[in-house]
Amino acid sequence: MPDDKTKRAPLDNKRxxxxxxxxxxxxxxxxxxxxxxxxxxxxxxGTSAAAVKQHLGK
Structure with a gap:
């Protein structure tokens, strides 16, 4: 995550x-x-956003 907390999107949007x-x-x-x-x-x-999304059924 970036040091600048005003940035709201994840630094690595895959994890x-x-x-x-x-x-x-x-x-x-x-x-x-x-x-x-x-x-x-x-x-x-695990931390993969795609795997978590699938696991949650989203």
């Missing part, structure tokens, strides 16, 4: 960083899921 609250909010909004659902999906399928 999900669940340790960055701003990224978690953005991915949750994008996938229409809760933070807990996102984190669970990442723990099950």
């Amino acid at each position: 999900i960083d669940v340790d960055d609250p701003a990224e978690v909010r953005n991915w949750c909004k994008s996938f229409g899921c809760s933070a807990a659902e996102l984190k669970k999906a990442v723990s099950e399928v």
Whole structure:
């Protein structure tokens, strides 16, 4: 994630960083899921945004 916190899009839009609250909010909004659902999906399928999206059925 960039040092400039005013940038809202993920730096790498192919990977999900669940340790960055701003990224978690953005991915949750994008996938229409809760933070807990996102984190669970990442723990099950990894940090690939495509894999998480498929896992969530979005």
